[in-house]
Amino acid sequence: MSASAPGEASEDPPSMADTSLLRDLPTTGRGLRTRAALVAAARTVFERSGYLDSRLIDITKEASCSAGTFYTYFASKEEIFAAVLETAQEDMMHPGMPHVAADDDPVAVIEASNRAYFSAYQRNAKLMGLLEQVANIDPRFRKLRQNRADAFVRRNARSIAELQRSGLADPQLDPLLASRALSGMISRLGFSYFVTEPSVREGEEPSSFEDLVFTATRLWVNALRLHP
Known part of the structure; x- marks a missing residue:
């Protein structure tokens, strides 16, 4: 048996995230940091409130940014949820x-x-x-x-x-x-x-x-x- 978990695959399995929702990553360091902060904030809000009860305003408040900043990187709650999964599943x-x-x-x-x-x-x-x-x-x-x-x-x-x-x-x-x-x-x-x-x-x-x-x-x- 190869040295990987019984709950895992030795090759990467299909993503849990709907990757068709995800945009290309920002090309600047600042953009990457801002996007990462939004994703981290969204995970905190989703885990705290549940998916259905989480609102975009809660995410922007957690990330200390404006709604305009949010929409620069994500179009919807569904899209940022996909980004949360894409990031977290690596662990x-x-x-x-x-x-x-x-x-x-x-x-x-x-x-x-x-x-x-x-x-x-x-x-x-x-x-x-x-x-x-x-x-x-x-x-x-x-x-x-x-x-x-x-x-x-x-x-x-x-x-x-x-x-x-x-x-x-x-x-x-x-x-x-x-x-x-x-x-x-x-x-x-x-x-x-x-x-x-x-x-x-x-x-x-x-x-x-x-x-x-x-x-x-x-x-x-x-x-x-x-x-x-």
């Missing part, structure tokens, strides 16, 4: 996993991959909650998101098939179905732990981050009957 696709040797124990690779994936999820927890909301109300975004998830599934299926050919994983599993189940498990576990659980587990002893990584890795390894 989720390339979360900075520590180096693991290609010939290392595949269990160690999965553990390091899960750690990097959940660390990135933790950094982007508010955004991930926002994406869930938008996917429920915007069919176009829901389709883009599904295409990206499918790219992850196909990548992980190739890794599972490679482990089977090496005699390390259960040869009776269908690689694509196994990948779909395990990739979905990792994604929903991240959402439950970082987005949902903090608001519903009051009074309970919270699981630690290490518990999360250990449990996800053990479930992945046991499901494949992996023999390092």
Whole structure:
């Protein structure tokens, strides 16, 4: 298995952003800084208020700029939301996993991959909650998101098939179905732990981050009957 997260692809998957909405980047340093400030402000507002309740005036106020400045770079709330996604998804696709040797124990690779994936999820927890909301109300975004998830599934299926050919994983599993189940498990576990659980587990002893990584890795390894 290559050293990338079970929730990720080794090659860049399709963008979650509707890139047809995005304009060319500014050609000056000042323009790039102003645009970046607007995108950062929009992310703050979207995460704070939700997509539906966010207004352009809230974004310009957060960025300390005028409406005229906003329209120099973006035509609508939809367009700046696409820019927010285009910027933020890089952290989720390339979360900075520590180096693991290609010939290392595949269990160690999965553990390091899960750690990097959940660390990135933790950094982007508010955004991930926002994406869930938008996917429920915007069919176009829901389709883009599904295409990206499918790219992850196909990548992980190739890794599972490679482990089977090496005699390390259960040869009776269908690689694509196994990948779909395990990739979905990792994604929903991240959402439950970082987005949902903090608001519903009051009074309970919270699981630690290490518990999360250990449990996800053990479930992945046991499901494949992996023999390092």
